[in-house]
Amino acid sequence: MAQAHHDANVYYVPHGSKWPVLASIALFVTMVGLASWLSGFGGGKVAFFVGLAGLAAVLFxxxxDVIRESLAGFYNRQVDISFRMGMMWFIFSEVMFFAAFFGALFYARQFALPWLSGEGDGMATHTLLWQGFSGGWPTNGPAEIGGSFQTIPAWGIPLLNTLILLSSGVTVTIAHHALKAGQRTRLLVFLGLTVALGALFLFFQAEEYIEAYRELNLTLGSGIYGSTFFMLTGFHGAHVTLGTIMLAIIWLRCAKGHFSRNDHFAFEAVAWYWHFVDVVWLGLFMFVYVL
Known part of the structure; x- marks a missing residue:
């Protein structure tokens, strides 16, 4: 096993760790539980929350351990570069994740729906499968899965949440500049505002979902529109939740004085992630709510 050292010319490799194996087990239990829950199998809900709690405990x-190693001075510039590359690849994977869902939305609207309506190359599909169907977006499909529904107006809660996330992008940037300038009070105030704005966004999204289910009959089962709407906005909401938790942890670390002007990659990594969340929401607002 590698030994801890402070040599700037040697890459630090930690001791053997049990956390990757335990995280894999917890993640496996979480996903099996979720699949079982959605499929109606008994015990799926319990397994999901048990796995989720286990994953949270392992990550904590x-x-x-990583924070203690960092504070002990085990990390040098080589490690810092690897952390930055790892975070960039992680965000790239997240970009591809959302690109897949945006691609599904684009395909359904620009190709599948016109074909089912008899346009272009879809004449055979229209005649053989759904003769007489003429659909415009939004739609729950030829079979009208889930029954009739109403959409959420873009200029209500969605616009408000857009302003909230854009404001949070400004506050986290101000906090970053305050950290680099050594302005501790300003750093804590604006980073705290960012956490509050993230929580406020989630509150309004929950209100939106409640209205959709109770009053608009817009559910995950409302055909292609309902599935793409909740998959895109739901996964984005999960990312906002994760980002808000990370920002809160970074706030605590800032309060404890873990970062300096020149050594604060953990803050930068979370800020990168938060800006990514902001950009994804702008795409959601335009292509899901407005257009």
Missing amino acids: RWFG
Whole structure:
């Protein structure tokens, strides 16, 4: 096993860790539980929350080890570069993740729906499968899965949440500049505002979902529109939740004085992630709510 050292010319490799294996097990239990829950199998809900709690506990302990190693001075410039590359690849994978869902939305609207309506190359599909169907977006499809529904107006809660996320992007940037300038009070105030704005966004999204289910009959089962709407906005909401938790942890670390002007990659990594969340929401607002 590698030994801890402070040599700037040697890449630090930690001791053997049990956390990757435990995280894999917890993640497996979480996903099996979720699949079972959605499929109606008994015990799926319990397994999902047990796996989720286990994953949270493992990540808490794992990142705690990383923080202690960082504060002990085990990390040098080589490690910092690897952290930055890892975070960039992680965000790239997230870009591809959302690109897949945006691609499904684009395909359904620009190709599948016109073909089912008899346009272009879809004449055979229209005649053989759904003769007489003429659909415009939004739609729950030829079979009208889930029954009739109403959409959420873009200029209500969605616009408000857009302004909230854009404001949070400004506050986290101000906090970053305050950290680099050594302005501790300003850093904590604006980073705290960012956390509050993230929580406010989630509150309004929950209100939106409640209205959709109770009053608009817009559910995950409302055909192609309902599935793409909740997959895109739901996964984005999950990312906002994760980002808000990370920002809160970074706030606590800033309060404890873990970062300096020149050594604060953990803050930068979370800020990168938060800006990514902002950009994805702008795409959602335009292509899901407005257009």
